[in-house]
Amino acid sequence: MQTVHTWCVVCGSDDPRPYQRSMYALRGRSFDLVRCAACGFVYVDPRPDGETLEGMYDDEDYYTEGYNLGVETESYFERREELLAQYDGEVEALEREVGGPASLLELGSAGGFFIEAARRRGWSVRGVELSPVAASFSIEELGLEVFEGQLELAPFPPESFDVCVADNVLEHTTDPLAVLGDLTRLLRPGGHLVVVVPTYVNSAFFRAARDLGRWLPRRLLGPKTLRLLKLDPSHDGGAPYHILEFDRGTLLRLLGRAGFELVSARGSVPRPAHLFKAATLSPAGHLQRLAFVVLDGLMRLGLLPGARLRVVARKPG
DSSP states (O other), rough: EEEEEOOOTTTTTOOOEEEEEEEEEEEEEEEEEEETTTTOOEEEEEEOHHHHHHHHOOOOGTTTTTTTOOOOOOGGGGGHHHHHHHHHHHHHHHHHOOOSSOOEEEEEOOOOOHHHHHTTTEEEEEEEESSHHHHHHHHHHOOOOOOSSOOOOOOOOOEEEEEEEEEEEGGGOHHHHHHHHHHHEEEEEEEEEEEEOOTTTTTTTHHHHHGGGSOOOHHHHHHHHHTTTTTOOOOOOOOOOOEOOOOOOHHHHHHTTTTTEEEEEEEEEEOOOOSSSSSSOHHHHHHHHHHHHHHHHHHHHHHSOOOOEEEEEEEEO
């Protein structure tokens, strides 16, 4: 495995400061997070080379152990009906925001559940997915048109989509500005881009939890919540699936550089399965669930920065 020194992909600065040591581990080697002194962007440096990063998505265990780590307790593929129902609601909301049904491309389409939900509502859908396991599932099980590989190699003509979706994708890329440029090229003038990224690690919440970690009531939080908050010292974080960590400012800056106009930006926090799907909860579990509900409400109102950010942007035209 080779490693690559990188610089800030948002502002181009090469002035990294230590942020979180040994955040991830892969093949016996630990990887650190650094923070750009110029713009505050957080990223893995040095990071594994491109071949190593692509190889991680060939692993079948990614969708049973690594996908949505800490939030969900079930295999991604076993949640098929649940996700189809969830995405039906999300597509319905998208139709109210940008119009539709229309032509849609999802980058990082995984097993295809989102674009399948859109297809059932009358959308014309395509997908791009790097994982052979997920791409094969979406093609063979759902009969979807999905290109397996990098977006830049996908055989789609310019200006062929009304909507592009990149949900939890940009944080995995080595050159997010180039990816946004490819999506700009594929969108028709006036078309919309929906981007969702996790923002917890590059947030005041994570920094406060990390700095105050030794005083947190660990028995009250429990091992699953500690792991979710990335405060479990016995857990090395696994492979560096997230090599970039955005916040609102850095994501909007990149979208502006790619030529997009901001339509909306909304924060939220994922609801962990061990608190929201459990048949029974301890008193501590009820308190934690209430805390997540309150935090999510405040984030959606814009009163607190989100642990996850959803942005809708528009290509001028």
